[in-house]
Amino acid sequence: MLKLLFLCCVTMATARASTTVSNETYAFSLATDALAWPMSGYSVVLMLEHKRLPTFRFNVEAFGLTYPDAVIDLEEANANKAWTRKVQAIAIYVDHHPAKAPAFHYGLGINGMQSEITRDGYSEQTDLSTAELLIRGGYRWFPSSETGLFFNPYFALGLPRALTEAEPIGGARFEESRTQWIGTVQIGWRFDGAP
Numbered sequence: 001m002l003k004l005l006f007l008c009c010v011t012m013a014t015a016r017a018s019t020t021v022s023n024e025t026y027a028f029s030l031a032t033d034a035l036a037w038p039m040s041g042y043s044v045v046l047m048l049e050h051k052r053l054p055t056f057r058f059n060v061e062a063f064g065l066t067y068p069d070a071v072i073d074l075e076e077a078n079a080n081k082a083w084t085r086k087v088q089a090i091a092i093y094v095d096h097h098p099a100k101a102p103a104f105h106y107g108l109g110i111n112g113m114q115s116e117i118t119r120d121g122y123s124e125q126t127d128l129s130t131a132e133l134l135i136r137g138g139y140r141w142f143p144s145s146e147t148g149l150f151f152n153p154y155f156a157l158g159l160p161r162a163l164t165e166a167e168p169i170g171g172a173r174f175e176e177s178r179t180q181w182i183g184t185v186q187i188g189w190r191f192d193g194a195p
Helices: 002-020
Strands: 026-033 042-050 053-066 083-096 104-119 125-139 149-162 180-190
Touching (some): 026 053, 042 180, 053 104, 104 149
Antiparallel strands (some): 026 180, 053 083, 083 104, 104 125, 149 180
């Protein structure tokens, strides 16, 4: 319920902001990352495009999710140890759209993640703080020129680095992965004012 209320507030604030800024200077977008929702999570992405930098898009995302067991088990040190990882994070990234192919984009970003780590069969909980460099690329598609609806499938290579070490649970310590691949689709709406 709180997630829905938060999304409604962000939507209204973004819609209000889009009507108070000159539509010849800025374009605001509001999106969500579809991958987060089936992972018991949420995602809200705010995007800004400016007329002076027409090939760049600036993004801020707040998200949370529970990592699937199969993803946790990709790190050999964590495999088959019944870990659960719940993440809350903020990401900032910049995408560049080449002038000759503006639907395509590539970019860099960084996110800060706070993870709650538990393990089946144990009552303890530990926390893990991580910074992750993201290298991304994708394609933003507007199905109709009459609306601001867009789909933005992308892939990213994440290079996470633990800022703190998780405490051991049941004689084992959760280890941060060295790399992670992300493939997902952002679904969103660009408000009037496209540069």
